[in-house]
Amino acid sequence: RGGRGDGVGCGPIELRRGLMNSARAPPGIVEPFAQGSGLISALDCAEYILANRGKVGQGIALDVTVPSRNDARGLYIRDEIELGGPMTFGVRVLPRFDHSLQRTAGEMDELLSLELDMMLRTSESWVTCPDGMTLLSAKERNGQTFSVRLDTKGLRPGVHFATVDAVDASDAGRGNLFSLPVTVVVPHSRFVSADAPTFKLNDDEHVQLKDNGLDLSTTVELRQGIPNRRFVTAPAGAEWATIKLKSGQPAASGASPRILLHAIPFVRGDLPNTECQL
Numbered sequence: 001r002g003g004r005g006d007g008v009g010c011g012p013i014e015l016r017r018g019l020m021n022s023a024r025a026p027p028g029i030v031e032p033f034a035q036g037s038g039l040i041s042a043l044d045c046a047e048y049i050l051a052n053r054g055k056v057g058q059g060i061a062l063d064v065t066v067p068s069r070n071d072a073r074g075l076y077i078r079d080e081i082e083l084g085g086p087m088t089f090g091v092r093v094l095p096r097f098d099h100s101l102q103r104t105a106g107e108m109d110e111l112l113s114l115e116l117d118m119m120l121r122t123s124e125s126w127v128t129c130p131d132g133m134t135l136l137s138a139k140e141r142n143g144q145t146f147s148v149r150l151d152t153k154g155l156r157p158g159v160h161f162a163t164v165d166a167v168d169a170s171d172a173g174r175g176n177l178f179s180l181p182v183t184v185v186v187p188h189s190r191f192v193s194a195d196a197p198t199f200k201l202n203d204d205e206h207v208q209l210k211d212n213g214l215d216l217s218t219t220v221e222l223r224q225g226i227p228n229r230r231f232v233t234a235p236a237g238a239e240w241a242t243i244k245l246k247s248g249q250p251a252a253s254g255a256s257p258r259i260l261l262h263a264i265p266f267v268r269g270d271l272p273n274t275e276c277q278l
Contacts, residue, residue: 010049010053010059011059013058013059013060013061014049014052014053014058014059015045015049017048017052017058017175017176017177018045018046018048018049018052019037019040019045020037020175020176020179021048021174021175021176022040022041022044022045022047022048023036023037023038023039023040023041024038024039024041024044025038025039026038026039031226031227032161033159033161034227048175052174055168055171055174056114056115056116056168057095057114057116057135057177058174060095060096060097060114061095061096062093062094062095062096062135062177062178063092063093063094063095063096063143064091064092064093064178064180065091065092065094066089066090066091066092067090067092068089068090069089073180073181074180074181074182074183075089075148075150075180075181075182075183075184076183077150077152077182077183077184077185078183078184078185078266079266080187080190080233083152083184083186083190085153086149086150086151086152086153087149087150087152088147088148088149088150089147089148089149089150090145090146090147090148091129091145091146091147091148091164091180092142092143092144092145093133093135093143093144093145093146093166093178094142094143094144095114095135095137095143097137114135114136114137115134115135115136115137116134116135116168116177117132117133117134117135117168117169117170118132118133118134118135118166118167118168118169118177119131119132119166119167119168119169119172120132120133120146120164120165120166121164121165121167122162122163122164122165123162123163123164123165124160124162124182126150126151126152126154126155126160126162126184127148127149127150127162127164127182128148128149128151129146129147129148129149129164130146130147132169133146133166148164148180148182150182150184152184152186155184155186156186156201157186157187157188157190157191157199157201157207157231158185158186158188158229158231159183159184159185159186159229159231160183160184160185160186161181161182161183162181162182162184163179163180163181163182164179164180164182165178165179165180166178166179185231186231187231187232187233188201188207188216188218188230188231188232189207189209189216189231189232189233190233191207192207192208192209192216193209194209194213197209197210204219204221205218205219205220205221206218206219207230214235216232218230219248222257222259234265243261243263245259245261
């Protein structure tokens with residue numbers, strides 16, 4: 001247990017909430033898969049802990065899982081067959097209290113009387129959920145549940161990230177009490193066909209299906225430190241793939257850039273991707 005120099009201590013759950021709610025994303029960088037919650041500020045974290053210490057549920061861990069996805073801690077949709085229509089998932093929220101052989105009267109009161117009204121909000125319009133939920137201690141009820149609906153029909157090709165965030169309905173300034181990450185991968189190959197072989201991503205990038213109906217070509221604009229991703233659904237029965245790279249106009253500085261290619265196949269079954277990635 002630790003805290004500031006004035007002698008105020010905090011537990012690991014309070015510390016984690018303080019770090020995540022006080023972190024800020026670096027300016028000009030929007031890459032949630034690389035940046036997480038953002039840059040940590042020790043001073044802002046300490047101020048957050050002091051301002052919210054003692055509030056209902058502040059030091060209680062919340063286990064947020066998706067039972068239908070093997071109790072995953074978030075939603076990860078990466079198989080094209082799941083993108084055919086809207087999807088609905090149940091999410092379970094379970095307070096986790098520290099194990100103890102003996103508890104004080106105050107600890108028992110906190111355990112049995114926890115009742116926290118939370119407001120639920122989503123970061124993207126293609127994710128919807130109820131407006132709120134009430135979290136109770138009631139461990140024998142196996143936690144509380146709510147539903148999350150994903151409508152991926154209008155999403156462009158690429159990877160999309162959203163969150164379902166829960167805040168105290170009476171004190172939104174506390175920040176997120178829990179956050180459910182949602183990641184959806186929409187393959188670029190989904191948007192090309194024999195009738196429409198070329199799909200324009202932007203003014204400088206496109207994806208094109210070759211005349212044989214199997215090969216794909218794409219232009220990729222590279223910026224320093226920012227990954228550029230392409231997702232392709234493998235044709236039925238495919239066992240291997242050939243990747244060819246061709247450089248475009250060199251950088252104005254004349255420097256020789258270094259480019260890292262990272263290819264990861266998604267295989268249905270028991271084969272780990274570490275066995276077949278490039």
